[in-house]
Amino acid sequence: MTIQNDTGAVQTGGKRAVPIIKPGAMQQVLAFASLVILVLVFSFSSPNFFQFTNIVGILLSTAVIGVLALGSTFVIITGGIDLSVGTVMTLSAIMTGVFITYWDLPVPLGIVGGIMTGAVCGLLSGTIISKMKIPPFIATLAMMMIAKGLALVISGAKPIYFKEETGYSKLALDSAIGKLIPGFDIPNGVLIFFGAAIIGGIILSKTIVGRYNFALGSNEEATRLSGINVNYWKIVIYTITGTFTGLAGVLMASRLNSAHPSLGSGYELEAIAAVVLGGTSLSGGKGTIVGTVIGALIMSVLTNGLRILSVPQEWQTVVVGIVIVLAVYADILRRRKK
Amino acid sequence: MSEVLIQMEGIDKQFPGVQALKDCRFELLSGEVHALMGENGAGKSTLMKVLTGVYQRDAGMMTFHGDELIVPNAKAAQDKGIAIIHQELNLAPDLTVAQNIFIGREPKSLGIFLKEKELHRKVKRLFERLHLDLDPNELVANLPVAKQQLVEIAKALSYDSEVLIMDEPTAALSDTEIDELFVIIRQLRSSGVGIVYISHRMDELKRITDRVTVMRDGCYIGTVATKDVTNDQIISMMVGREIYDTSKPARHTGAAEPVLEVSGLNRKGVLKDVSFRLHKGEILGFAGLIGAGRTEVARAIFGADMFDSGEITVKGRKLKPRQPHDAVKAGIGYLSEDRKRFGCIVDMDVKMNVAAASMGRFTNPVGWVRRKRIAEAADGIVKMLKVKTPHIDQEVKFLSGGNQQKIVIGKWLTRDCDILIFDEPTRGIDVGAKSEIYKLLNELAASGKSIIMISSELPEVLRMSHRVVVMCEGRITGELSQEEATQERIMHLATLRV
Ligand SMILES: Nc1ncnc2c1ncn2[C@@H]1O[C@H](COP(=O)(O)OP(=O)(O)OP(=O)(O)O)[C@@H](O)[C@H]1O
Ligand SMILES: [Mg+2]
Numbered sequence: 001m002t003i004q005n006d007t008g009a010v011q012t013g014g015k016r017a018v019p020i021i022k023p024g025a026m027q028q029v030l031a032f033a034s035l036v037i038l039v040l041v042f043s044f045s046s047p048n049f050f051q052f053t054n055i056v057g058i059l060l061s062t063a064v065i066g067v068l069a070l071g072s073t074f075v076i077i078t079g080g081i082d083l084s085v086g087t088v089m090t091l092s093a094i095m096t097g098v099f100i101t102y103w104d105l106p107v108p109l110g111i112v113g114g115i116m117t118g119a120v121c122g123l124l125s126g127t128i129i130s131k132m133k134i135p136p137f138i139a140t141l142a143m144m145m146i147a148k149g150l151a152l153v154i155s156g157a158k159p160i161y162f163k164e165e166t167g168y169s170k171l172a173l174d175s176a177i178g179k180l181i182p183g184f185d186i187p188n189g190v191l192i193f194f195g196a197a198i199i200g201g202i203i204l205s206k207t208i209v210g211r212y213n214f215a216l217g218s219n220e221e222a223t224r225l226s227g228i229n230v231n232y233w234k235i236v237i238y239t240i241t242g243t244f245t246g247l248a249g250v251l252m253a254s255r256l257n258s259a260h261p262s263l264g265s266g267y268e269l270e271a272i273a274a275v276v277l278g279g280t281s282l283s284g285g286k287g288t289i290v291g292t293v294i295g296a297l298i299m300s301v302l303t304n305g306l307r308i309l310s311v312p313q314e315w316q317t318v319v320v321g322i323v324i325v326l327a328v329y330a331d332i333l334r335r336r337k338k
Numbered sequence: 339m340s341e342v343l344i345q346m347e348g349i350d351k352q353f354p355g356v357q358a359l360k361d362c363r364f365e366l367l368s369g370e371v372h373a374l375m376g377e378n379g380a381g382k383s384t385l386m387k388v389l390t391g392v393y394q395r396d397a398g399m400m401t402f403h404g405d406e407l408i409v410p411n412a413k414a415a416q417d418k419g420i421a422i423i424h425q426e427l428n429l430a431p432d433l434t435v436a437q438n439i440f441i442g443r444e445p446k447s448l449g450i451f452l453k454e455k456e457l458h459r460k461v462k463r464l465f466e467r468l469h470l471d472l473d474p475n476e477l478v479a480n481l482p483v484a485k486q487q488l489v490e491i492a493k494a495l496s497y498d499s500e501v502l503i504m505d506e507p508t509a510a511l512s513d514t515e516i517d518e519l520f521v522i523i524r525q526l527r528s529s530g531v532g533i534v535y536i537s538h539r540m541d542e543l544k545r546i547t548d549r550v551t552v553m554r555d556g557c558y559i560g561t562v563a564t565k566d567v568t569n570d571q572i573i574s575m576m577v578g579r580e581i582y583d584t585s586k587p588a589r590h591t592g593a594a595e596p597v598l599e600v601s602g603l604n605r606k607g608v609l610k611d612v613s614f615r616l617h618k619g620e621i622l623g624f625a626g627l628i629g630a631g632r633t634e635v636a637r638a639i640f641g642a643d644m645f646d647s648g649e650i651t652v653k654g655r656k657l658k659p660r661q662p663h664d665a666v667k668a669g670i671g672y673l674s675e676d677r678k679r680f681g682c683i684v685d686m687d688v689k690m691n692v693a694a695a696s697m698g699r700f701t702n703p704v705g706w707v708r709r710k711r712i713a714e715a716a717d718g719i720v721k722m723l724k725v726k727t728p729h730i731d732q733e734v735k736f737l738s739g740g741n742q743q744k745i746v747i748g749k750w751l752t753r754d755c756d757i758l759i760f761d762e763p764t765r766g767i768d769v770g771a772k773s774e775i776y777k778l779l780n781e782l783a784a785s786g787k788s789i790i791m792i793s794s795e796l797p798e799v800l801r802m803s804h805r806v807v808v809m810c811e812g813r814i815t816g817e818l819s820q821e822e823a824t825q826e827r828i829m830h831l832a833t834l835r836v
Binding site for chain 2: 206208217218222224228284
């Protein structure tokens, strides 16, 4: 089946020059460029922006939404969606509070418990979606309400505070690295976020889970006919999302040193926005972890920068909305040109 | 010497409203190429899906090497050494060629980590063995249909199975690739692999198959040795009646006014200075090898792709199609070669698909859909094209491949366009329906419609066209009148490279 002789016209002629940037990576490069530009613009507009403390603040506020977005990346690449990540994060935070404050469990156990709460919710969503064939939008909408209700019931609709002696807030706010390298006081929360991103990146690009993740989002029927247990892998992927969500809940609780039953809904949309800004396609099959990290950073740089420029809160939201439209449109234009 | 590999006996399969298989039989020996023939909707694909665990049978027995064959799912069949190339392409477009071929069998360490290097070594070895010239790192989405088909074939062959089922593997291929495929099939046959071969191209039967099993309406009709029968005998077993041969279309005077003029169409790396005219009442054949740029010309005219320069004139008026809607408004219809992706909306029912390109005609000024009219139109199409469907409310994804193709043709017939571009219109369509479609094309042309027919089947181009345009590497390399056009001349022009 030698068909090299008639490839000429459709392909751009015989051997193609190897592009400097891999075609799939172009979107990340663009996203990264926009991030740099944003940082530059804000740095020139206000001397307060490019300060160590402010940058650390930005990174810290990215951590929670960023971890949430990391998780969402997985389901979105399957062509699905998880609307429950916001309230599942809340529930995970509440459960962490229950374990540590009410049950007096050691902190590490409480953390594991919080993460597990998220994982179990993801496992449930995945099972409902793959076994009961309920579309992801609806299944996770239901999960979103279930988690929201449970968080309120369990906490008695009141915040759970962590006792000072547990030192729980150190998890996110202390700086382990600052002790090693004096002056380099990057809070643990930020490091956890980057650590989670590295793990997520490895799962997505180096493991079988990632491969099937893309295959599912690209053509589910073909994947099934290739002899792959599609249901099983879907459940695995939703569980991974849930695990990241649980971690986000643990981080948020630590950052506030308390778990608030009403804080968290709405975060799912910000997470999705970060994922989309990072070039992941909502129709599935395409996306990267690096993109999501950049997307999440763009979101928080934008809000932080606008706040420093004393743009009122309401207008910040409007600007973020416009930026999302522009970013995604730029991507579409670029694709169409090809 | 050859042993019985597969034995199927008394197979029944029922779908809602359709008895797809009734008491079906099939036998496959090692080292034979066994053709499975039948009209569209006869149940060929269904029978093979039952064998490979995609569907579960309602009744019947299956054995493999004499032992009962139990295949609860697709993977079970694969593991036993029964591989299938499905009629519809089944690739993940966002994965690369290599990733698609070894999906589900990725080399890994510690159970989860992918070994990309080893994957590449394996793919390279496979391609060398098959003499395939494909870039393993190319995304499948960037490949034309024919190459995707080659990827499917490579994937099936990579299983090193004892049984290989090919459901219309050549529907998207042109002669050169078919020759190469047959070389591989012969190799496999001599090494003892049993091959099931489904195709609607009658000329392939004598070339490659040893035995033929014919099915009709879900029933087993008979099995014969290919060398003992003529093609006509097989056809009459398939349809239970004689097929008349369409006459060539009446000569076209060429004096009629041009309805479509394309001049100097350019698209970087794809089309070079493409110019031609289409006259009223004419059937203009487009011949060429796969990748010659015929589909790209069609898509440019139809506004599905952008082009860099050039002019398109429809009935004296300039057309600058920015999207298919513009072309459709100007009276152009385009039947895509890739029906699954661009042809029909498989999740919608037959009647909505038939009406899809002409909703304006089926809605009143307030936007209210006139269901009765749609139903009438759909009924008409189903009758005219003999579409096999239990009713017009059936979702298109449940129709057999050939019947889906008929629905796409029906969609454009309903639209009543003046200029129709048919890209591989008879792909996967059985002999009987093919001649119906030829007749229909002749009638359309006679009634003053103009038709561009892109086809990789040379006999079809020769038989149907008033004039043939031949393309190679994005350029038009020649134009032949009905008298001038011969297989040799077309092949010469189709390989005329700069
Ligand atoms: N999943 C399904 N649900 C309902 N009906 C189905 C389904 N699959 C196939 N059918 C019906 O079963 C019959 C046989 O279909 P099948 O695909 O086996 O035909 P075929 O012989 O392969 O035809 P073709 O040559 O067009 O590919 C058809 O009438 C089809 O509409
Ligand atoms: Mg079929």
